[in-house]
Amino acid sequence: MPRLARSEWYDLTRDMNWTLSYVTEDQVWPDDLSHGYGFPTEEWWTWDEPYKITYPEYVHNQAGKDASVYSINAVVNRSKLFEQLDPGWKSAIIAHYGAIAIPEYVAGIGEARMGRFGRAAAWRNMAMYGTLDETRHGQIQSYFPYTLLDKEPRMDWAHKAFHTNEWGAIAARSLFDDMFAANDAVSTAIQLTFTFETGFTNLQFLGMAADAMGVGDLEFSALISSIQTDEARHSQQGEPTMKILVENGKADVAQKLIDHMFWRSWKVFSLLTGLSMDYYTPLEHRRHSFGEFMDELINKQFLDQFRDLGLEKPWYWDDQYQKEQQWLHHAYHLGVWFWRPTVWWNPDAGVSPRERDWLEAKYPGWNDSFGKYWDVITANVRADATENTLPETLPIVCNMCHIPVCTPAGYNAGFLDSPDPHILDYRGRRYTFCSEPCQWIFEQNPARFQGHQSIVDRFLAGQIAPSLRPDFEGGTITTTHLAGVLEYMGVSLEEAGQDATDYAWAFEERDPAVVEAS
């Protein structure tokens, strides 16, 4: 049987576009699910992916990847490798699995939507590979932690987290619903694959794989590398979609979609990756700070792509985003550590004298701005007053990103003009936002967001533990209230986060040689 070169048949088999005859375009591609912006059908047919692959190639490649990474899992699990990992690193991967494993499955829904409602056959073809990719990522990131359950019971949060009302899960679910579970095909291509994957996770996964290898976590390194190779391919659906919007006079639409989702992605990225890089990864294995990583990789790449496509950097880039990079994740880290019973991993304080020196070197002024909070905490730990290092209320949570409002930290560190949050009274309800862009996103489409209640809204509405509401009398919240909140979040007392090193960092003394030299 004669065999043709791939280039001779690829376009023919890929471009299965046809002219509709007995149904309308709107019936096949309704705007809620597809959104064609009124462009002629043939315009969408110019969609062309930069990375070509055929189904036999795809299956061959994926089978090889799975064989490789599952064999590493099988070998590593017979060793003592996991037990020997640094406690902070373990926390980073427990947090990662809970925040990412099930959302990967959900991303498969977004990919499948593009696979059905994308406006070009080439795009639908590409998205079907993406659907299979994301299904694989959901499976692999559920299975690997499952195999670690006998060593770390909280690995079950890989499957559990997304189904709970734990505050971080609410934040992740809100983001991913907005980005792909409840999004049309065009917006998903731009917001999931271009903004989130090309912008953040593709490079993050490269960095995480290298970091994992550095700390000796061969399994996680192999897993993340394997996933990244898929992402590098399917994330390229965004660029051709944006090109069509730009070429047909809708650059403003593409710009708004990016501005919206870059900001939301940044918030969760800061929460997960910022903590992992600057506090949880062992000091000797940190290759760069989170700030350096953002500057050298994420920001540079993104600005280059904006320029290439004739778009502008997001309107908040200089005044908001660049400044938040200097302080936001330090505030989030402090909050996660302080409210540690509300998370499913053990936060690593990461503020021993040596680590504080590193933070000061990477973020000049850290000791004056953030070290002072840790001074009070350290004094309480040393005085055996750890009850003062635990919360007795909830922090106020942003009604867009659903992460605590840390504006006072930004103000104290000199990056904001005011400690005030952004308040919006809209249709009889008060909304609180942590930043101008979070409020801007809400105001672009209030109907999309107005019904959502933050964990604080739910508490105040009596939804979390209605019977506890009268106990508010006297204006204090008791441990009973907080136990009710933890129960609502699905966090049992056995699972509730504790300090990762049992406060060892608080008792470390500064190296006398360093003290003398300074």
Added chain:
Amino acid sequence: MELIAIQACVDGDFVLNMVPVLTDDTMEEVGKKIAHHSVNRRVAPQDKPLGVRFQGVTMPADATVESAGIGAMDVVYAFYEA
């Protein structure tokens, strides 16, 4: 008398806390309730009285939440007086 939640912290803290107060609480009581969640947790204690600031104005110590016009989910700060 009504129970309301306000968004509050002591100056120098890093986050806004949900602080329940009663509408007939005086500012002195409000200051203490705000401080409970900030001072000696992340803000170093000082041997000074606490004032309360709302919409940029320091409230009289004997003003109540209601007379000061503080409503549910308003932003209120406590601070150590000079």
